[in-house]
Amino acid sequence: MDDQDGYFGERVAAAYDESSADMFDPSVVETTVGFLAGLAGGGRALELGIGTGRIALPLARHGVPVRGIDLSRAMVARLRAKPGGDAIGVTIGDFATTRVDGTFSVAYLLFNTIMNLTTQAAQVACFRNAAAHLEPGGCFVIEVMIPELRKLPAGQNVVPFHVSPTRWAFDVYDVATQATSSNYVEVVDGRGEYRSIPFRYVWPSELDLMAQLAGLRLRERWEGWTREPFTSESGRHVSVWERPAD
The missing domain is CATH 3.40.50.150 (Vaccinia Virus protein VP39)
Incomplete structure (x- = not known):
């Protein structure tokens, strides 16, 4: 970056x-x-x-x-x-x-x-x-x-929004601070890569x-x-x- x-x-x-x-x-x-x-x-x-x-x-x-x-x-x-x-x-x-x-x-x-x-x-x-x-x-x-807080069961702080064999994406929420992040895991040529971007809802x-x-x-x-x-x-x-x- x-x-x-x-x-x-x-x-x-x-x-x-x-x-x-x-x-x-x-x-x-x-x-x-x-x-x-x-x-x-x-x-x-x-x-x-x-x-x-x-x-x-x-x-x-x-x-x-x-x-x-x-x-x-x-x-x-x-x-x-x-x-x-x-x-x-x-x-x-x-x-x-x-x-x-x-x-x-x-x-x-x-x-x-x-x-x-x-x-x-x-x-x-x-x-x-x-x-x-x-x-x-x-x-x-x-x-x-x-904010998609209605999708969170009690005790959970993760909302997935993309799932495929080579790519996973999910949001992580902190309801106390309104901090959140979008997180991406991608497999390219057998190697995993991870990226996270912070936000505030x-x-x-x-x-x-x-x-x-x-x-x-x-x-x-x-x-x-x-x-x-x-x-x-x-x-x-x-x-x-x-x-x-x-």
Whole structure:
């Protein structure tokens, strides 16, 4: 792992688009881009954790000027190598604290990336950073999973999410601290490899309080990008907080 890129160094970046293929499905990308373009309303967009440009590139092709922040130079290099990637300004840094010039109609943080910030303080700082970039009336959007604690029997802290003859993947939860990790064991040419990435899970109500601390207020919350109702059975949510126009 390249330390300057955190947990998303060259090895992860090289395979990221393929390993996240479901999220690159055109129908997923199109509905996400349409949702965000509607919020941008002709203004600029800021992506926190821009990565390889899964959403930034099609959003820019949709006519929305996009800027990005990302800690991983390896991920951003993949963005740069794609058509149109050189036209998107990206600042290398921690998206919880890194500032870029200007204000934006919409800032967004997708695909569970808020959980890459592994302390509550860092997640609160992220909300404040996003709010500082928004123009009055602008919106901050987060897409994130609901913690799968209902899958845990008493005394168990592991939830498997992939099992095959050569690959095992599982999440480990600490319900006392909200610390979690995604863990991967893979057998290649008869040799086992193990990788673990730490996260901090966060509840919708906790995110609403973080937004309030940053001077934002909840505008809407859905299960997904096509605005399905968010219920107690939802496995994720798309939430939109806005900076008051006054």
